[in-house]
Amino acid sequence: MTTPNIDQANSAAVERMMSARPILTGVATARDVIPGMKDNLLLHAGPPIEWEQMSGPMRGAVIGGLIFEGMAKDEAVAVSMLKAGEIEFSPCHEHGSVGPMAGITTASMKVYVVENITHGNKAFSNLNEGYGKVLRYGAYSQEVIEKLRWMNNVVGPLLADALEAIENGIDIRALLAESLHMGDEGHNRNKAGSTLFAAKLAPLIAQLAKEKSVAAEVLQFLGNNALSVLNPVMAACKAMADAGHGVEGSTVMTVMARNGTELGIRVSGLGAHWFTGPVGQPDGLYFPGFTADDASGDIGDSTITETVGIGGFAMAAAPAIVTFVSGTPHDAINATLEMYEITVAEHEHFTIPALDFRGTPTGVDIRKVVELGITPRINTGIAHRDAGVGQVGAGLVRPPMNVFEEALVAYAEKYGFA
């Protein structure tokens, strides 16, 4: 067996991540486009998990997903189906897909379709529901389900028409590069990106909506949601990360995701295996009336942003975010500087004006994480621990060290050294 040159393999993996050009080309129904999607399957955030182990918000979102699909008329029916094992679960990540927070994606849901035109792979993400009581934070009241249906029946098809009318789609890497120059970090702060996204779609939505009032409602929905672009951004990041996966000998992390109970990572040179450990509790700022006691464990696939060099890794681009996640602008700069320690490259397309346009730290090398004892920084929303409540704050968290250690052991076993 030849010894792989690890640094070369890592450079190749990160070069593929950075040269991936993710284009948002459409909106389609999950069962029609997501590989392996089927009617009794629910995709969820993070590594594999079954009903019994799920946290409150994940359970709430699962119940809501079944009600949304018309498979259960209420919570009681949903829970009995779940206990009877009638529903299958699979990680979004195992289907080229990603979802924020609980990440529950069902067969009938409309999803964004992103194509990496450099390497040909595709990725998917559901639509963003905005704020308040939302499925992704585990809420499943009638109001939540009705909003999801409106999104599926009105917003999704109109976005599909608008995207079809845009020649060559929307280049999400370019949109992210621009929004990093406008105070976004692309994970927890997407105000600039979402506004650019809404403004770009607005003429098409106005033109293509069947009725003016529908155009107005959809534009209001997009315009009032500073996270509207998060989901296409996540799909774009998934397309970039997947491009870097599967490079023989590479120790670059290509997946980092949380299901509310466990965080899991995958590594470019280590195939489909998940390395998992218990999720952390985000440290951050809570909305009025809530404290850390209300918080669920860390949850969501949105750490795909950090995986490709933005989010918590690009905090220096977004000093205003500290009013939302805690800390000072100086801490934000330091967060980014620290991540250079454990990454392979500086991003060719994502740059930080405040750091003299230095590229964001990109491609976590699990060797460096273990060697330096520095885990990746994650910039995240915080869900309430109980199903059905919703978001209670936002803050910062890190993955457990054991996942990197175990991955490195597996690497040594596979390649004979590390």
Add this chain to the structure above:
Amino acid sequence: MTTPNIDQANSAAVERMMSARPILTGVATARDVIPGMKDNLLLHAGPPIEWEQMSGPMRGAVIGGLIFEGMAKDEAVAVSMLKAGEIEFSPCHEHGSVGPMAGITTASMKVYVVENITHGNKAFSNLNEGYGKVLRYGAYSQEVIEKLRWMNNVVGPLLADALEAIENGIDIRALLAESLHMGDEGHNRNKAGSTLFAAKLAPLIAQLAKEKSVAAEVLQFLGNNALSVLNPVMAACKAMADAGHGVEGSTVMTVMARNGTELGIRVSGLGAHWFTGPVGQPDGLYFPGFTADDASGDIGDSTITETVGIGGFAMAAAPAIVTFVSGTPHDAINATLEMYEITVAEHEHFTIPALDFRGTPTGVDIRKVVELGITPRINTGIAHRDAGVGQVGAGLVRPPMNVFEEALVAYAEKYGFA
């Protein structure tokens, strides 16, 4: 005669500037709303000037203004009218108004109406034409005039309807505060503000346009113009600056404006008098094919932004702007830091995340300018020196020191000391 307490007067003037709350309430026809507006009057940027002294871009815009109004059928007729003295000129600033670059505002033009709801004064600005061949840079071809007519007949009335439908109008101070957290400085970089503005208006435009295609065209026009909000921002700054004008004994600058030939300032405690001097040549980056030899002298009322503490004074909020105006992100920080030396206050509402949310330097004290030898920084577009060409670059410039010295002499004469 009592000796005024200058520091107290200056605090009062700047307090009025900062507490002014400029609300964009409508769009109306200039002759109906601008005080003193009449059919044979053209308002222009900067201090008073007559045809003979005007620079190329100002002359081009004057010719275009007369053609737009239907007062002249072509350049030759316009010039003969101008030489015959049939047209009157007056600074925008003397009519509660402001206009970018040449600032030519004619009686039939639609203008934004901004009300300072704290103190009751109003201010006005014309609509922004976007990029390329535009009147404000002195272009007056058929294409330019046709675009102005479309803006006046289609865009303006639709914006008027949309603004009428927004309860309580659009709070431009709040929008600016938000955009300073999104990498804008509010003068030369208004990408975030313009996108927020377009996204906010989009649902109303979609709802209120008579035809879908009109809504789509207007949304495209707003969405493709990263300066669309500059004009309402300038009117808002004018409303704030005017609120600080007329405070007995104050040495705070309340107007700074350029007509392409001269720069003029006014001072809070010195009434309506203009102190003028020759304009500088901006130092910056030129578009491909142009050099400093092509540049007109500094021009436009847009320095009303610096007058109230944004623009060049808030460069630290907009590090990405250096790709457009030259310099490094460090220079941008230093530009803001330097302006604290010559200003009275740190803005209560406009803050800079990268400086730990410090308020922008606000209210230039002409005493400090003269004493320290530090003139205000201006962040500006650069016009071609010839009429009809357009923008050739963007950069940085300073006003001539003599205007501050002369103002201080006038202050000493009026108040007996300085």
